[in-house]
Amino acid sequence: xxxxxxxxxxxxxxxxxxxxxxxxxxxxxxxxxxxxxxxxxxxxxxxxxxxxxxxxxxxxxxxxxxxxxxxxxxxxxxxxxxxxxxxxxxxxxxxxxxxxxxxxxxxxxxxxxxxxxxxxxxxxxxxxxxxxxxxxxxxxxxxxxxxxxxxxxxxxxxxxxxxxxxxxxxxxxxxxxxxxxxxxxxxxxxxxxxxxxxxxxxxxxxxxxxxxxxxxxxxxxxxxxxxxxxxxxxxxxxxxxxxxx
Amino acid sequence: xxxxxxxxxxxxxxxxxxxxxxxxxxxxxxxxxxxxxxxxxxxxxxxxxxxxxxxxxxxxxxxxxxxxxxxxxxxxxxxxxxxxxxxxxxxxxxxxxxxxxxxxxxxxxxxxxxxxxxxxxxxxxxxxxxxxxxxxxxxxxxxxxxxxxxxxxxxxxxxxxxxxxxxxxxxxxxxxxxxxxxxxxxxxxxxxxxxxxxxxxxxxxxxxxxxxxxxxxxxxxxxxxxxxxxxxxxxxxxxxxxxxxxxxxxxxxxxxxxxxxxxxxxxxxxxxxxxxxxxxxxxxxxxxxxxxxxxxxxxxxxxxxxxxxxxxx
Numbered sequence: 001x002x003x004x005x006x007x008x009x010x011x012x013x014x015x016x017x018x019x020x021x022x023x024x025x026x027x028x029x030x031x032x033x034x035x036x037x038x039x040x041x042x043x044x045x046x047x048x049x050x051x052x053x054x055x056x057x058x059x060x061x062x063x064x065x066x067x068x069x070x071x072x073x074x075x076x077x078x079x080x081x082x083x084x085x086x087x088x089x090x091x092x093x094x095x096x097x098x099x100x101x102x103x104x105x106x107x108x109x110x111x112x113x114x115x116x117x118x119x120x121x122x123x124x125x126x127x128x129x130x131x132x133x134x135x136x137x138x139x140x141x142x143x144x145x146x147x148x149x150x151x152x153x154x155x156x157x158x159x160x161x162x163x164x165x166x167x168x169x170x171x172x173x174x175x176x177x178x179x180x181x182x183x184x185x186x187x188x189x190x191x192x193x194x195x196x197x198x199x200x201x202x203x204x205x206x207x208x209x210x211x212x213x214x215x216x217x218x219x220x221x222x223x224x225x226x227x228x229x230x231x232x233x234x235x236x237x238x239x240x241x242x243x244x245x
Numbered sequence: 246x247x248x249x250x251x252x253x254x255x256x257x258x259x260x261x262x263x264x265x266x267x268x269x270x271x272x273x274x275x276x277x278x279x280x281x282x283x284x285x286x287x288x289x290x291x292x293x294x295x296x297x298x299x300x301x302x303x304x305x306x307x308x309x310x311x312x313x314x315x316x317x318x319x320x321x322x323x324x325x326x327x328x329x330x331x332x333x334x335x336x337x338x339x340x341x342x343x344x345x346x347x348x349x350x351x352x353x354x355x356x357x358x359x360x361x362x363x364x365x366x367x368x369x370x371x372x373x374x375x376x377x378x379x380x381x382x383x384x385x386x387x388x389x390x391x392x393x394x395x396x397x398x399x400x401x402x403x404x405x406x407x408x409x410x411x412x413x414x415x416x417x418x419x420x421x422x423x424x425x426x427x428x429x430x431x432x433x434x435x436x437x438x439x440x441x442x443x444x445x446x447x448x449x450x451x452x453x454x455x456x457x458x459x460x461x462x463x464x465x466x467x468x469x470x471x472x473x474x475x476x477x478x479x480x481x482x483x484x485x486x487x488x489x490x491x492x493x494x495x496x497x498x499x500x501x502x503x504x505x506x507x508x509x510x511x512x513x514x515x516x517x518x519x520x521x522x523x524x525x526x527x528x529x530x531x532x533x534x535x536x537x538x539x540x541x542x543x544x545x546x547x548x549x550x551x552x553x554x555x556x557x558x
Contacts, residue, residue: 050441076443088441090434101431104424105443110452112420116427162443 009058031192033211040217081164083155091144102161133157149180262403278468283503285460286488291497292429293453299356303458305480307465333462341454367477379476496544
């Protein structure tokens with residue numbers, strides 16, 4: 001069971017209410033989309049769930065375990081992994097090494113007396129992930145030398161390398177070419193068969209096309225939730241997106 | 246090929262001890278002791294991106310930790326060096342606990358403050374440290390069963406320090422090539438991402454700081470043994486800044502690089518200072534030129550594209 005429950009979570013930055021009593025329930029193996037206009041609080045929600053920020057109020061549960069306010073590395077150890085809106089990679093590590101670091105974290109292998117290449121189980125798994133995300137031919141390329149689209153894919157691979165049960169993707173197709181975006185969406189769809197994925201997207205089309213269920217945030221509040229067909233018919237959502245007062 | 250290169254280097258170091266004239270040999274001894282310092286410092290700066298200005302604390306502590314037991318309790322040289330090593334570990338732990346929680350600039354400032362505090366203390370507590378005048382010590386012979394090694398024999402000190410340099414290099418190399426070393430590099434490359442991959446970054450930074458501080462103390466102890474002398478001056482800020490220069494010039498994020506930095510700086514100091522007092526001005530310009538040509542120092546220039554492979558060397 002891997003379920004995420006966000007209960008009445010509020011986040012204030014001084015006088016600004018970024019999130020206002022947000023509720024969210026994500027079931028196992030769901031592919032959930034979160035959409036909303038700029039400043040709706042999507043990334044803030046991710047930052048609260050993954051421990052980068054502490055909520056002002058409310059609770060977050062992973063498999064009924066309270067994870068509110070835990071530090072990021074513990075939340076990651078519990079099986080929740082994320083990518084960042086602005087790519088956050090290891091510039092001078094290769095693709096393979098970047099993924100290697102993530103895999104190693106769950107196995108607690110910091111032993112100073114073994115050699116990196118002697119850990120065959122970590123190596124095998126790293127190769128597997130390189131294949132899964134389709135970067136096996138670029139495995140020895142430095143991350144900084146990859147195209148922006150490939151960096152985005154590498155980010156997903158790194159998030160995946162910690163063997164999460166829930167994966168949070170923050171705008172994985174932002175700023176990449178349409179062809180690369182298609183590749184990324186392909187990767188996400190493959191992943192969603194095995195694990196729970198929560199996807200923040202700016203492009204409504206992508207979300208409506210691939211997600212099982214969609215949550216719409218606006219000004220820090222959930223204004224709609226439902227399957228893609230319902231959401232595209234929802235009047236309030238249309239109003240928010242088309243900007244009619 | 247790299248293995249062959251290392252082998253050649255070790256052989257030439259072994260032979261150099263025999264053929265070098267006296268002056269050059271004692272310069273080599275000093276360079277070898279400093280090389281341990283430089284490599285240790287790079288674990289902090291080049292591998293985990295912690296720019297410490299507090300390493301003079303460990304250098305000085307290593308020197309006194311080694312000299313004092315010999316002076317007061319007539320300990321042997323080896324146990325004394327070990328005590329200096331342990332003292333470095335303890336101090337690195339205490340200062341590290343406070344400083345690794347801080348980010349960048351604050352880390353630099355707080356470690357610099359540690360350096361200042363210890364320097365003042367050492368200058369003031371003359372009953373313990375001898376202050377500016379320092380303490381001299383007579384080195385007992387080192388016994389290996391029936392064999393006795395005297396560090397007063399010119400070759401004795403050379404091979405004594407060389408043995409520690411090789412052991413220190415092997416130890417640090419093993420760490421750098423292990424999963425722990427990979428985690429260090431990941432922290433250097435992107436601290437936040439490393440935390441979000443499930444690592445407690447603070448703990449690993451402390452581990453790096455401990456390793457760095459401890460080996461710095463070893464270097465301080467060996468330097469004091471080679472001089473048969475320690476002074477409160479070993480705690481001064483100079484000994485916190487000089488390793489940064491070594492690492493920058495030689496190549497950050499490598500182990501051999503900092504040693505190249507030591508060699509260059511020491512040779513420069515030795516030969517150029519003889520005819521011009523303000524030789525440091527030239528050296529400053531030289532540093533700028535080297536870093537202008539190669540941001541990763543001399544070794545970084547030769548191994549090509551940056552730190553790639555650097556952490557393996």
